[in-house]
Every structure is written in structure tokens, then in C-alpha cells.
Amino acid sequence: MSLRARRAGPTKRLVRRAGPAKRTRQTNQPPRRATIDRRTTETQIRGRLVIDGQGRYDVRTGIRFLDHMLELVARHGGFDLTLRATGDLDVDQHHTVEDIGIALGEAMLAALGDRKGINRAGYFVMPMDETLAVAAVDLSGRPHAVVDLKLGVERVGDLQSELVHDFFDGFASAARANVHATVLYGRSSHHQVEAVFKAFARALRVACARDARLAKMLPSTKGLL
Numbered sequence: 602m603s604l605r606a607r608r609a610g611p612t613k614r615l616v617r618r619a620g621p622a623k624r625t626r627q628t629n630q631p632p633r634r635a636t637i638d639r640r641t642t643e644t645q646i647r648g649r650l651v652i653d654g655q656g657r658y659d660v661r662t663g664i665r666f667l668d669h670m671l672e673l674v675a676r677h678g679g680f681d682l683t684l685r686a687t688g689d690l691d692v693d694q695h696h697t698v699e700d701i702g703i704a705l706g707e708a709m710l711a712a713l714g715d716r717k718g719i720n721r722a723g724y725f726v727m728p729m730d731e732t733l734a735v736a737a738v739d740l741s742g743r744p745h746a747v748v749d750l751k752l753g754v755e756r757v758g759d760l761q762s763e764l765v766h767d768f769f770d771g772f773a774s775a776a777r778a779n780v781h782a783t784v785l786y787g788r789s790s791h792h793q794v795e796a797v798f799k800a801f802a803r804a805l806r807v808a809c810a811r812d813a814r815l816a817k818m819l820p821s822t823k824g825l826l
């Protein structure tokens with residue numbers, strides 16, 4: 602091989618690696634996905650979650666503001682999410698919102714598989730105009746949610762605002778994850794809830810992401826997650 606040819610080698614590879622098609626596949630592993638099928642006498646939830654997605658969504662929960670939040674979780678998390686929920690909204694929104702959190706958590710747990718090579722933990726500070734929200738996620742195997750919103754209104758859009766807490770409780774317990782979310786400051790209740798969901802999605806995206814360098818490593822010194 603001539604000197605010229607050897608020099609051309611790595612340069613060519615670098616150019617190919619920089620291409621958009623390769624970037625979406627950081628590893629050669631298949632995209633992590635799970636189907637959602639959760640039925641109780643109170644709610645019926647079906648769908649599909651792809652962790653290594655492209656931010657595509659098709660969501661209908663019967664609560665328009667919750668659709669808005671789940672759509673942006675998919676987009677900001679880089680997930681693909683299809684979700685159909687029918688629940689006893691004639692009682693109130695509690696069962697539906699909580700069970701969607703649980704169903705998403707179950708799907709996340711299933712799709713993550715053995716959790717080898719993932720970052721495991723992630724956080725994000727999300728501004729939304731006058732509001733600043735923080736979320737931190739640890740896919741630790743231990744369920745716990747701390748949600749501190751201090752919303753002064755009963756509803757945001759058509760969503761009962763106290764149920765934001767129940768959504769993250771449901772998610773954290775089913776995904777066996779620590780989820781912390783808070784609003785540092787803000788005025789608009791719409792922005793506060795939205796910034797929290799965006800921060801959560803982006804924190805989760807980091808936590809789920811696979812680090813090729815540590816592909817075979819379980820991110821815990823316990824040997825169990």
C-alpha cells in the first residue's frame with residue numbers, strides 16, 4: 602500500500618461516519634422497543650414505544666393537554682410513541698393519567714432490557730420563556746418520584762394539574778426509576794407543566810442512551826439493576 606493510499610483510508614472512514622445515516626445508529630444493536638397493552642376495568646391503554654426512535658408520535662388519550670405533553674416527550678426524548686387510551690374520564694382523569702404513566706414506565710422497563718451500556722442517569726435544565734424546570738432521572742431499579750410544581754391552578758388546559766404528580770409517580774414505579782422534577786421559577790402554568798415534561802424527556806433520553814464504549818458494562822457496582 603502506498604503512503605497516499607494509507608492516508609486516504611482513515612479520512613474516508615471519517616467522512617462516512619459523519620454522515621447522517623450512521624449517526625442515528627450509534628451502535629449496531631437493533632432499536633429498543635416494547636408494545637403497550639394494559640387493560641383494567643378503569644382504563645385500556647395500547648401502543649408502542651421505541652426508545653431509539655426519531656421523535657415520531659401518534660397519541661390520543663382523551664385529554665388533549667396530556668396528548669400535547671406525551672407528544673413532546675416523544676419529540677424531545679427522540680422516542681417513537683404510539684398510544685391510545687380510553688379511560689373512565691366520566692369519574693375524573695385520575696385513573697387515566699396515572700395508568701398512562703404506569704403503561705409508559707412498563708414499556709420503558711421492557712424496552713430497556715438488561716440495561717447494559719446505558720448511561721443510566723441523566724438530567725436536564727429546560728427553559729421555556731419565563732419558566733425554568735429541572736428534571737433528573739436514574740434508571741436505577743429503585744422506584745421513587747419527587748415532583749415539586751406548586752401550581753396555583755386546578756387545571757392546565759383540560760388536564761387536572763395535580764395529576765402531573767401522579768403521572769410521574771406511575772412512571773417511576775413501573776419503570777423502577779428515580780424521577781425528580783421541579784420548576785425553579787415561572788409564571789405561566791402551561792409553561793411550567795410543559796417545561797417539566799420537556800426536561801423529563803431530555804433527562805430520560807440521556808439516561809437511556811447507550812454508550813458504545815461501555816456497551817457490555819452494567820452501569821452499577823452492585824452487579825444488578
Ligand SMILES: [Mn+2]
Pocket residue numbers: 669791795
Ligand atoms: Mn404548549
